[in-house]
Amino acid sequence: MINTTLVYIEKDGSLLMLCRNKKKNDLNEGKWVGVGGKFEPGETAKQCMLRETFEETGLTPTEYELCGVIGFVSDRWEDETMYLYRVSSFEGELREDCSEGVLEWVPKERVMDLPMWEGDRYFLEPMLRGEKDVRLTVVYEGDRLAEVREGLPE
Numbered sequence: 132m133i134n135t136t137l138v139y140i141e142k143d144g145s146l147l148m149l150c151r152n153k154k155k156n157d158l159n160e161g162k163w164v165g166v167g168g169k170f171e172p173g174e175t176a177k178q179c180m181l182r183e184t185f186e187e188t189g190l191t192p193t194e195y196e197l198c199g200v201i202g203f204v205s206d207r208w209e210d211e212t213m214y215l216y217r218v219s220s221f222e223g224e225l226r227e228d229c230s231e232g233v234l235e236w237v238p239k240e241r242v243m244d245l246p247m248w249e250g251d252r253y254f255l256e257p258m259l260r261g262e263k264d265v266r267l268t269v270v271y272e273g274d275r276l277a278e279v280r281e282g283l284p285e
Contacts (some may be wrong), residue, residue: 132210136167136180137201140190140218141260145236147188148245163245166231167216176214184218188234189226192218198258199265202284203250206272210284215265217258232233249276 135233140147148163166187170179176197185191195218225234237245239259243252250269259264270278 132212133181134170134176135211136170136176136183136216137165137213138167138184138216138218139165139191139255140184140188140192140221141239142221142236145238146242147225148237148242149187149231150233150235150237163237163247164251166234167213180214180216184221185223187226187229187231188247190218190221190223192221194218194220195212198263198268200283201254201265202268204268204270204284208271212283215254215258216269216276217267237280250279253279274279279281 147166149166166181167180168183168187170176171182174182180195181192195216198217199210199215201213201215205212241275242255242259247255250271253269254265254267266282268278268280268282268284269276270280
């Protein structure tokens with residue numbers, strides 16, 4: 132089981148989204164996601180969120196909240212526990228070149244129209260509504276969403 136963070140940064144009615152299109156053998160290739168990544172040894176969720184956000188965007192979150200914890204279960208990839216954050220304020224300048232893909236501010240009302248993992252919609256919509264304790268498990272068979280369950284994997 133790996134631990135990761137996923138971060139959605141808000142500004143002027145938009146979310147900073149990342150189109151994953153630069154890494155070879157990227158399971159997220161062609162999908163739009165927030166920024167984030169895997170915990171480093173000894174790192175907390177907050178430390179990972181701050182580090183990954185800065186590495187991928189050049190931005191340092193100053194106001195943020197943990198909005199939920201999502202379990203990912205897959206027959207193809209390692210199971211994952213993902214900590215979902217929303218950032219409402221930050222410092223710094225947006226990086227011109229992200230090694231993961233293309234960063235773009237997308238109006239919130241257009242975010243759900245982007246190509247993304249189907250399971251992401253189940254936690255992104257409640258987060259955008261302001262929910263702060265989203266706890267779900269999404270189960271994938273290959274690239275297909277097989278099931279969404281309340282709560283985390285046992």
